[in-house]
Amino acid sequence: MLAPQRQAQILTDLQSSGGVRVSDLVRKLGVSDMTIRRDLEALARRGLLEKVHGGATLPVQPVSEEPGFVAKSARELQEKDSIGRAAARLVEPGATVAISAGTTTWALAKHLGTVPGLTVVTNSVPVADALSAAEASDRTVILTGGVRTPSNGLVGSVAVASLRSLHVDVVFMGVHGMDERAGLTTPNLAEADTNRAMIESGRRLVVVADHTKWGTVALARFAQVDDIDVVVSDRRLPGRAVEVLGEAAEVVLAGSEDADAGTSGADGVAEGVS
Incomplete structure (x- = not known):
């Protein structure tokens, strides 16, 4: 086994258990x-774990730390692309959808180019740019x-007021x-307030998040796990996460061959949302 393969396995074990x-x-x-x-x-130098006596643990991030869009867009590239394709x-x-700010939602936007008749509400400049770049004359993009923010999201009272006047599928x-x-x-x-307003505007909530997001806690909560209808993640999502999320929502696990992505939850995978 080569060093990159060993290190990938170490990170998988670390995400599953929190320590190795x-x-x-x-x-x-x-x-x-x-x-x-x-x-x-080597993994510690990259900030992917913290070495402790006899092993390693997941790095502890300050709850108020907010990495920039460019930094986040370089992480878990394959997983985010697969998640975006599956979502x-x-x-x-013909659906009307809202798409929040973030690098995984940006990956989703890049896979929506072939869906006709979409109306998309977003508070993300990169998402709006990706949708506008696609050749589709029948698409409407509404930027809040x-x-x-550092993550290239548009937040605050203007964004919240815009979202509260809209209704999406x-x-x-x-x-x-x-x-x-x-x-x-x-x-x-401010992003938490904006996310709440966006969630309230929709009939259904689909969370798109790679496996590294599980177990991470930041400063402000904007929704509970029970509020989710569908979770689209990747196949490295820890088993405990699949179990917990599957009790409340449909879970779609995308991979490089995500055409046969695994699912869990009482109702399986929704074939479409509108």
């Missing part, structure tokens, strides 16, 4: 103690306006964090 031991990784991966420690050191399949021609929501107890969270208070 050097001794367990030595047995599981069949390499030396020194090799594992070098892998942990786009839930959109029927507002104050721009389905809301596609990106999240900074998703947790069993804390719910859906963001480090930006």
Whole structure:
């Protein structure tokens, strides 16, 4: 097993359990103690874990930390693209949808180019740009306006007022964090208010979030897990997350071959939303 493969497995185990031991990784991966420690050191330098005595844990981020759009857009590229492609399949021609700010929702927007007759409400400049770039004369894009955040979202009173005057079929929501107890969270208070208003404008809520968002808790909660109708994530989503989310919502797990993506939940996967 090559170093990148070992390190990917270490991160998968870390996301599932929250912590790993050097001794367990030595047995599981069949390499030396020194090799594992070098892998942990390499991952720690990238900020992907924190080394502790005898192993490593997930890094603890300040609840108010808000990475910029460019920084976030470089993370989990394959997963976000697969999630965006799978989520786009839930959109029927002629639907009216709202799309929140975020890099995963941006990935979704890039897969909506072939869906005819869409009306899209968004508070994301990159999402609006991606939709406007697609060659579709029958598409309407409504940008809310507002104050721009580090994540390129438009938030605040102007955005909230715009959203409260509108009604959409389905809301596609990106999240900074998703947790069993804390719910859906963001480090930006104004963005939390804007997200609440967007959720209230829709009949259904679809959350698009890669596996790294599970267990992350930011400053402000804007929804509970029970508010979600569908979750679209990737196949590295921890089993506990699938279990918890599946009790409240349909769960779509997308992968590189997401045409046969796995699902859970009482009703399976919605073939479309409108």
